[in-house]
Amino acid sequence: MKHLDEQQLLEYRYGDAADTPAVEQHLRECAECRKSYDALKQVLAYVDALPVAEPGANYETRLWHAIAPKLDRAPRVGARPGFDWSAWTAWMSPRRLVTVGAVATLIVAAFLAGRYIPIGGMRTPSVSPAADVATKNPTQVRERILLVAVGDHLDKAQSILLEISNAEPEIAGNAKDKEVDISQEQQSAEDLVNSNRIYRQTALKTGDNAVASVLDDLEPILLEIAHSPSKVSAEQLDQLQQGIAARGLLLKVRVMDSTVRNREKAATPRASSSGS
């Protein structure tokens, strides 16, 4: 029988296994997997053994005295109910807003193209191919705008992954001590994190699970690169490279990019078939 991989063992450890009895049976029968599972448990036991600092008996009082003077300055009115700012504050820097704005504009454009261009009705004054086809098939236009945007996004992601995968510490001297400047990739990854999230959510909403799945795989590595220091050690670089390689991300992104581009072409109007 096939051995259990690390992911399956971890899922079993956390009670998330897809088929717990099968995992248990395999562990009973397979010494190799049992050994690996024991090693996992041991490592986690070490982590469990880390003590947690206790903040002291009068912590509650100290805490209150630390925050009480600041409460009067804290406005509690005027915001929309139910809106949690905590998820937003971390990434609402002006530069990120530009990226988010651009993505949002594209999605709104795609949405409007589908919703407000009357089917078989009035022609818009625009002479662009997109507008031309819009009068005939608004869904196609919407799809095409999104495909172009996602295709561009995957292109950018691919080049970041390529750069990181091919980066290497300088050969001269002790390679282990060298730092590699990944500031450009880090910056680009930071820009892509937000758009990736929005495209993934859009893909999920439109039922495009294949695109959503690749973007889902892409997200943690983009976050990882975005949150790395601008100069990484050889060891840190190696970890990033392993993260990309372990999930076969480059290939997945490349294949999805090409699929998206083909779909984009299919959604592009052909003059001969337009009948105009």
Place this chain on the structure above:
Amino acid sequence: MNRMEGGDAEQVQQALGGDQDAFRVLVERHGRSLFRLAYRMTGNEHDAEEVVQEAMLRAYRRLDKFESRANFGTWLYRIGVNCALDLMRKRKPEASHRQQPSGTGEEELDPLDIAVSTDPGPDRLMLSREVRDKVKAAMMELSPVERTAFVLRHFEGRSIEEIGSTLGLGAGATKNSVFRAVQKLRRTLEPLVSQRQIAKGNAN
């Protein structure tokens, strides 16, 4: 964090009406558990205290956005996680520059570093200070997202869906983050674990 929810709702209403003493009750009720979570995430007391203070202030500022049918403890915990994540992201570049190469697991470990009385108890090991430092260093080498996902899954027992929704990640990305965290911990700590077992074997 889930206890006394009925009481929480009452205090929230009173605090919204301007009663700071009611908010104080909430702060005192949830401060300690939030501190433990923040400590697990940030790895030090000073940062944990900063996180708790910031989380309490953020919670107060948007108390009117808390939906009364929701669980106040869970709502506060989410704010706390995001505060801790913000702080870790801010600290990360500084920390990575002063990182010691302690995570390779390749360095020689003196078996005497391992406390003689480290027989595992029913659930918990006792580690010597040096081993503890190594485990802690391994935790700190995880990226902020990995560490958060791992702490929430491992120590807090939160579900993948809940962690994903707190971090704004999909289920796949969340699972991956927990998995990568554990993979890194294994890579770093397994040599340490084996050495300890060898040392224990020799002592017996």
